[in-house]
Amino acid sequence: MLGLALILLFTGCSDLRSQVSHQWTQAWQAQRSYHDGLVRYDAKDYRGAIRYFARALAHDPAFDDAETRLAWSYYYVGDYPQATRHFRQALARQPRWEGLHTGLGWTRYRLGRYHLALEAFQAALALDPRYRDAAVGRAYALFELRQYAEALQELARLTREGAYFYFPAPDSDVEEVRSRYAWCLYYTGGYQQARDEFVKGIQAHPKREGLHNGLGWTYLKLGDRAKARESFERALQLEPDYADARAGLAEANR
Amino acid sequence: MSVDPVSGAAMTAADMRKQDVQDAGLRNRGEAVRTAARDAQQDARNREAAEEDAEVVALEMPAPSGTPTASMGTTTTTTRP
Numbered sequence: 001m002l003g004l005a006l007i008l009l010f011t012g013c014s015d016l017r018s019q020v021s022h023q024w025t026q027a028w029q030a031q032r033s034y035h036d037g038l039v040r041y042d043a044k045d046y047r048g049a050i051r052y053f054a055r056a057l058a059h060d061p062a063f064d065d066a067e068t069r070l071a072w073s074y075y076y077v078g079d080y081p082q083a084t085r086h087f088r089q090a091l092a093r094q095p096r097w098e099g100l101h102t103g104l105g106w107t108r109y110r111l112g113r114y115h116l117a118l119e120a121f122q123a124a125l126a127l128d129p130r131y132r133d134a135a136v137g138r139a140y141a142l143f144e145l146r147q148y149a150e151a152l153q154e155l156a157r158l159t160r161e162g163a164y165f166y167f168p169a170p171d172s173d174v175e176e177v178r179s180r181y182a183w184c185l186y187y188t189g190g191y192q193q194a195r196d197e198f199v200k201g202i203q204a205h206p207k208r209e210g211l212h213n214g215l216g217w218t219y220l221k222l223g224d225r226a227k228a229r230e231s232f233e234r235a236l237q238l239e240p241d242y243a244d245a246r247a248g249l250a251e252a253n254r
Numbered sequence: 255m256s257v258d259p260v261s262g263a264a265m266t267a268a269d270m271r272k273q274d275v276q277d278a279g280l281r282n283r284g285e286a287v288r289t290a291a292r293d294a295q296q297d298a299r300n301r302e303a304a305e306e307d308a309e310v311v312a313l314e315m316p317a318p319s320g321t322p323t324a325s326m327g328t329t330t331t332t333t334r335p
Contacts, residue, residue, distance in 0.1 A: 081309045088310060108306070115299035116306060 030059035034066045037073075046073040064094055068103070075107055083107045098127040102134045109137060114144040132158070136177060143180055148187045155181035159197070175204050182214055191221045209238035213245045220251060228252040 037052030053070035056063055071086035087104040094100060105120030118141040124134035136158055142151035159181045162174030182197035198215040205211065216231035229252040235245035 081313055084306060085310045085313045108302075111306075113302040113306060115295070116302045 026059045030056045030063055030066065033059065034063065034069075037066070037069060041069055041073060044076075046076040049073045050077070062093060064090055064097075068097075068100060071100075071103055071107075075103065075110075078110075080107050080111050084111075096127060098124040098131055098134065101127070102131065102137060105134065105137045105141070109141060109144075112144075114141045117141040118145065132161075136173060139177075140180060143184060146187075148184050152181075152184045152188055155184050175201055175208075179208075179211060179214065182211075182218075186214065186218055186221070191218050194218045195222065207238055209235040209242055209245065212238065213242060213248060216245065216248045216252070220248065225252045 033052045033056035037049045037056060040046075040048035040052060050070060050073045053066045053073060056066035057070065060066070067086050067090040071083045071090065074080070074083035074086065084104065084107050087100055087107060091097070091100045091104065101120045101124035105117045105124065108114075108117035108120060118138060121134045121138035121141060124131055125138060128134070135154060139151050139154035139158060142148075142154070155177060159174065159178045162177055178197055178201050182194045182201065185191070185194035185197060195215065195218045198211055198218060201208070201211045202215065212231045212235035216228045216235060219225075219228035219231060229249060232245045232249035232252060235242055236249065239245070
């Protein structure tokens, strides 16, 4: 009787030991793959990173950081459907992680799914109202949905904050946000203000053809054909195949 | 056959009724336009959601082999990398 109990105990312990050992090995391999992936991710080798993060997930399917980095890696290589899939899977486990909502928002934005993008950015902002990247995404999605009045307020704030709150090193996205703000002003009829913002943008980035093009269309609305022509010509010097600038120049010459 | 109003008061009342009817019509039309716009937005949103779901389902692969283990992942990344 005692012998049987000892055999059962020994067998049971052996199974347990083997199970623990297997789990430990899986977890260790997941961590190792994740760190190998991070090295590639930090070096912007996103294709290389994908291989390692996917391997980490194979070892530990609930490894949130690995799945998030995998989603961003897919985002950076332009595989938006895969990015969507992984952001959604991670969000199913971590619904209160605002960075995941923002990642899903930008992925949807790149796919032109602006309604869904807006929902994702709003979910992120509900968790963290000061989350700039989510606020920028929300404003861009509103802009694409032609809800200019709503986008305008947000873009005005983001441009102001980006330029001054981060002094002496303005936030890296500020000129892009300013450009969107200027276009929003243009579409809502604030032509003089739009002109001022396009001019500020050009001072910071004189070689951005889109800003010269925007300034050209704004001058046209303000009735200054000579300056409009000058702006369109500058845009076309920088990008000779710029169809919108060419259309603007034709309009200015009419 | 139309009947001319017999007094100024009656005429005003008739005009007011007509104006009310027109206003109500405009209000209804405005509401109809707003409803149609809202419906169009909702349809567009639903189309996007259906597209996304179909795409994700198409990408679903068999679960990774191996026994799932307890998560070692922590949620530290809160901004877009």
